[in-house]
Amino acid sequence: MRHPPRSGLLLVGAAVALVGTAIAPTVTASGATPACTVEYSVTNQWDAGFQGSVKITNNMASVSSWSLTFDFAQGQEVTQGWNAKWSQSGTSVTAANESWNGSLASGASVSAGFLASWSGSNTAPTGFKLNGTACNVDGEPTPTDPPPTDPPPTGEAPKLHVSGNKLVDASGATRRMLGVNRSGGEFMCVQGYGIFDGPVDDAAVEAIADWKANTVRIPLNEECWLGLSNIKPEYGGANYIAAVKDLVAKVEAHGMTPLVELHWSYGQYTGNSAGCSDVHATCQKPMPDAQYTPSFWASVASTFKDDPAVAFDLFNEPYPDRATSTTTQAWTCWRDGGTCPGISYEVAGMQDLVDAVRGTGAKNLILAGGLAYSNDLSQWLTYKPSDPTGNLVAAYHVYNFNTCASESCWNSTLAPVAAQVPLVAGEIGENTCSHGFVDTVMKWFDDRNLSYLGWTWNTWDCSSGPSLISGYDGTPTSYGIGLRDHLRALNG
Template sequence: MRHPPRSVLAAVAGAVALIGSVTVPVLTASGAVPACSVEYSVTSQWDSGFQGAVKITNNTAAMSSWSLAFDFAGGQKLTQGWNAKWSQSGTTVTAASESYNGSLATGASVSAGFIASWSGSNAVPTSFKLNGTSCNTAVEPSPTPEPTDPADDGPPVLRASGNKLVDAGGATRRLLGVNRSGGEFMCVQGRGIFDGPVDDASVKAIADWKANTVRIPLNEECWLGLSTIDPAYAGANYINAVKDLVAKVKAHGMTPVVELHWTYGQYTGNSAGCSDVHASCQKPMPDMQYTPSFWASVANTFRNDRTVVFDLFNEPYPDRATSTTTQAWQCWRDGGSCPGIGYEVAGMQDLVDSVRGTGATNLILAGGIAYSNDLSQWLTYRPADPAGNLAAAWHVYNFNTCANESCWNSTLAPVAAQVPLVAGEIGENTCAHGFIDQVMKWFDDRGLSYLGWTWNTWDCSSGPSLISSYDGTPTAFGTGLRDHLRALNG
């Protein structure tokens, strides 16, 4: 959906290639506890750089400050870091504690991250010293923790069962709630991470509408911490802010849906949202440079919390670039070199593979073409999901092509008969709710899911916006959704 006026950023190039995580855990050959343990991981890598992390565990006496040293073995050069004072002299890298994390008790751990350049090879460091003491770093894979289910009063773990969403007990569930926009555009504009407050009171106000779901749009360049984004709003700072909002949503019993909204790749063709190569507007399709790495990172972040739902890409519109509908659907699923799109596209199958490659089995949503308003060939081109946990996503506004019951009956009903269907965005630009009332009735009659756009205090005709205040005061448009949710779930 469109957003308030936004700025355009300068250009940068780079290519991400998903490599997963390379971890060096700390063990001794005899099984004795070493003085210190270091886990070094490469979380994402592209053609000229990579993002890494270290986790330090102190197994000796408590310390009031710490300094970790290791040597890059492949000519890597540190460019930035967080959660430590990072520096490099020659090949030696040093990470010294900050004032807020210097205290390290016996058995305690601390983590820090960095970005560095590389060329030729990206060899993993083989030795580490903590305050001058060697840490044993024999290479051996770390066990992956088992996914955990939420507490009884938290949101359910959802899975697709036939054409329904069900919880762990097999009971049918519906996703009914709102979108919380901001994470897709504020960071790339250098204005913050979220638009408006995301404190506990503002999240509770959503729950007070009897919503059970909050969809959270994201920006891939901000999540990956690319160099054009202000570091205050990128990388670990951005990821931690998203994780914090997800935790608040869950604390109020609601399902978080993390969704990729704005992506990299220059598109200036039909219906272009901007001419910028950067993730400053809605592009027709995700890009192969960054999007698979984004989803691998997001999936790794939340794979042990199956209450979090993954929405792969906001509103694909390859149909505006290609000359035939068949080409558009092929581009949607398979990606690659798509007619009319100048960058290499990541198809929905690529993104499903990126998520599942991490071991994450979370529910995935995949929206169709024509800004997710066309699902006419979704079943024909649906991506293969080895986890069998895939649902169709659909968006509708009063100005869309498929905005009447005749179209819904002919194109949506066949999809909803076979897989779960979620209307990830519903709205209208009339500042009223007559249209979404029709949408909600059609979806209610079939036990389907829908989320209103958007929980932001914009002008209702330009957003459209559900609220005039973050305390939950509705606009005339929002009153329709609020009263309906309260009637259903009150």
């Protein structure tokens, strides 16, 4: 998906990456019920920054808007946040409601999170006030015992592999990949803002599992993973890899399949349908580059080759067909790479990437999307890369504005592919802020026992994202409610 580059997070200082695993004490109020209570917690902490959250409970009369204020005592500075409009003046921090979460009934709660910097000491803030009324008035918050880093795993992610045209687990039972995309890892780092867009702590992953999703697709950026010189070191290389591994582990702990995917890559392309003129990995390129992408996949495969529950999606949305003059040239470029007409950089073809993964000894499941931003699989079988493990899957993307977005096209181009290999719609979505189109997609795929993943689990505008959620607690948009209710009906 060619999506908004950011989600409108407030930036008031130098952003910090969510890469640590240290847990600070949770702070809560105690005693008689006050007018309002605030539970403050630090869920991740590292050398210069931390991730915090507040849960606000209103015990007064209902309000149509809210504003929480509190004071930091040790020079901490909020750098970005979500589920509220965050600002800071001196030591005083304000979190005001968003347009969609302003109503707060008596007894109701709302949560919001933020990233912040710190040095010296990271003591809990004081003086919590909701709309000017003091909270936790029976005494300032006092630390409780630190929580464990994560709750015990709630399930085990299946170890998927190909059997004929089906995906099966280790017991041989047929499985489908049904879930969501979790965007952010492809753009936050390369733009210098952090690693992920919004929280990726256990509560945030649990919210995805609560939709009864069984798969989470995680878009990545090759320059960030490889730690190239244009990437801020705090967000790239070892820090980036550690953050991705941590998210993968959390996804698996909730019994879901992590599908790691290369979204943005290196190479300058200024031809037809160019997303940007930048040589760096700041947009979707027509094909992977031979200079870095094989190294990226060799590194990713080496990282996860001992974990067969992790699946690999080689390249988000190839579109060499927009650069070349013939379909044959486009499909040849797609498979074989090299010097492709209309593309100025040396291309890594799908066969190169399969070879890079398998060269590490990794036998993990591999997905490969077709032409036209993965919307065209018409000659996928003809140009299918060779995989010595036989563990290759066809990937497809479909939105209401794509060329192949009708049942007649699916019947003519997808059905023949699905008859021979597993087919996964790695992205489905629509820009209508409704779900009529994805309902049609899901029914077609359900009828054929195929897989699909909704784009995207991010709090963007559903008409431009499109976004499944309005809050990282899993609150769906009017578009996302279609996928949520359908997954719960299938897997509830």
